[in-house]
Amino acid sequence: xxxxxxxxxxxxxxxxxxxxNYYLGQDVIDRMISLKEKEESETGVExxxxxxxxxELAAKEKMPICQDTGIAVIFVELGxxxxxxxGDFTEAINEGVRQxxxxxxxxxSMVNDPxxxxxxxxxxxxxxxxxxxxxxxxxxxxxxxxGGGSENMSEVKMMxxxxxxxxxxxxxxDRIRRSGGNxxxxxxxxxxxGGNFEQSALLAKKSLLRxxxxxxxxxxxxxxxxxxxxRINDLGIGPQGLGGRTTAxxxxxxxxxxxxxxxxxxxxxxxxxxxxxSIIL
Amino acid sequence: MAKTVYLKTPIxxxxxxxxxxxxxxxxxxxxxxxxxxxxxxxxxxxxxxEKLPFDPQGQAIYYVGPAPxxxxxxxxxxxxxxxxxxxxYAPALMDAGIKAMIGKGERSKPVIESMIKNKAVYLAAIGxxxxxxxxxxKKSEIIAYEDLGAEAIRKLEVENFPCIVANxxxxxxxxxxxxxxxxx
Numbered sequence: 001x002x003x004x005x006x007x008x009x010x011x012x013x014x015x016x017x018x019x020x021n022y023y024l025g026q027d028v029i030d031r032m033i034s035l036k037e038k039e040e041s042e043t044g045v046e047x048x049x050x051x052x053x054x055x056e057l058a059a060k061e062k063m064p065i066c067q068d069t070g071i072a073v074i075f076v077e078l079g080x081x082x083x084x085x086x087g088d089f090t091e092a093i094n095e096g097v098r099q100x101x102x103x104x105x106x107x108x109s110m111v112n113d114p115x116x117x118x119x120x121x122x123x124x125x126x127x128x129x130x131x132x133x134x135x136x137x138x139x140x141x142x143x144x145x146x147g148g149g150s151e152n153m154s155e156v157k158m159m160x161x162x163x164x165x166x167x168x169x170x171x172x173x174d175r176i177r178r179s180g181g182n183x184x185x186x187x188x189x190x191x192x193x194g195g196n197f198e199q200s201a202l203l204a205k206k207s208l209l210r211x212x213x214x215x216x217x218x219x220x221x222x223x224x225x226x227x228x229x230x231r232i233n234d235l236g237i238g239p240q241g242l243g244g245r246t247t248a249x250x251x252x253x254x255x256x257x258x259x260x261x262x263x264x265x266x267x268x269x270x271x272x273x274x275x276x277x278s279i280i281l
Numbered sequence: 282m283a284k285t286v287y288l289k290t291p292i293x294x295x296x297x298x299x300x301x302x303x304x305x306x307x308x309x310x311x312x313x314x315x316x317x318x319x320x321x322x323x324x325x326x327x328x329x330x331e332k333l334p335f336d337p338q339g340q341a342i343y344y345v346g347p348a349p350x351x352x353x354x355x356x357x358x359x360x361x362x363x364x365x366x367x368x369x370y371a372p373a374l375m376d377a378g379i380k381a382m383i384g385k386g387e388r389s390k391p392v393i394e395s396m397i398k399n400k401a402v403y404l405a406a407i408g409x410x411x412x413x414x415x416x417x418x419k420k421s422e423i424i425a426y427e428d429l430g431a432e433a434i435r436k437l438e439v440e441n442f443p444c445i446v447a448n449x450x451x452x453x454x455x456x457x458x459x460x461x462x463x464x465x
Contacts, residue, residue, distance in 0.1 A: 180456055184385065
């Protein structure tokens with residue numbers, strides 16, 4: 001049994017909140033550069049140049065890449081041999097978010113009630129926390145700040161087994177077609193297949209954490225990711241929806257077993273500022 | 282061929298006559314910010330026949346909720362938010378005199394029709410280019426609805442604020458035309 005004080009969780013979440021919002025992953029930047037070379041639209045190339053300049057400036061000026069610094073979505077892999085001491089685990093994560101969003105000059109985008117009151121909680125809490133118990137005596141914490149514009153273009157559909165892989169791909173491509181310029185393309189498309197209603201959505205979100213350019217953990221899905229990427233880029237939506245060949249930077253698929261009666265499909269759309277940072281304690 | 286245009290606010294309709302979709306526009310002057318919650322309040326005022334917190338004649342509204350201002354800066358990161366959420370309110374504001382809307386993503390048919398009727402334009406700012414855009418904002422001051430936090434109405438002084446014409450006064454739409462061109 002290894003003891004970890006919750007104050008370490010607070011300081012880690014605080015640091016991750018700030019860093020994820022200032023510094024974009026090199027995998028996203030590299031993919032943006034390589035697709036820019038192939039972009040046929042003059043406006044598209046110009047938009048991508050400005051985005052690349054923006055990532056550089058954000059890091060240099062220590063300012064958030066985007067003003068929408070998102071909901072703080074936190075994934076925790078908690079080793080079963082860890083004993084947390086010194087306070088409440090959930091509160092520690094929220095305190096880390098509170099401190100990070102304040103000290104990093106990040107925008108507070110959470111309202112207390114979805115419909116009636118919609119009053120800003122003023123500290124970007126509560127975070128959305130997913131905890132998984134794993135083997136070992138470490139904690140891995142990942143923050144994925146998620147903006148509203150791209151999240152709003154996401155969807156879950158309960159499909160039939162008879163729809164097959166073609167039906168799934170048609171749904172994914174159509175979801176992106178209907179999104180147009182709204183989610184800030186070039187986007188990353190997270191696809192969750194299987195599980196049940198809510199698990200498919202979580203799979204889609206988790207798939208966004210994979211490094212761009214890395215192979216699918218299940219090789220049989222690589223070809224479908226490539227095919228979807230091609231079909232999505234053939235839509236012509238382009239950077240910011242202004243027309244062009246670069247609508248998506250990548251498509252990621254994550255799957256789970258499902259019920260004999262079901263075929264849940266979830267599409268989680270991620271803007272080009274595909275932010276996530278992890279730490280292992 | 283796309284051209285580059287330098288636009289000053291307040292805007293006169295004749296400044297917009299030659300603008301075509303795809304043109305690059307750099308705005309200099311005063312612009313006002315408003316997002317969902319502020320739009321709702323502005324249109325409620327118009328419905329009651331009351332005065333807005335700023336004079337809408339010839340003005341530009343920027344759909345943005347900036348990040349907090351760090352020390353030594355005029356404003357925090359300040360890229361556009363998605364415009365369709367303002368569609369229910371935009372025609373009433375154009376009827377009141379607004380000449381330009383700045384945001385990201387496509388607009389609805391009623392908004393495009395109102396742009397033709399009121400000779401107003403919609404300009405696309407680049408979503409996620411929030412630091413680049415912030416550099417063009419020289420001054421920021423909250424003038425109304427401070428209780429809305431990031432959604433408060435701000436008066437911004439901008440210099441060469443970068444955007445692209447998305448809908449011109451003739452009803453052309455870059456989100457339709459651009460996509461047509463690159464679709465396979």
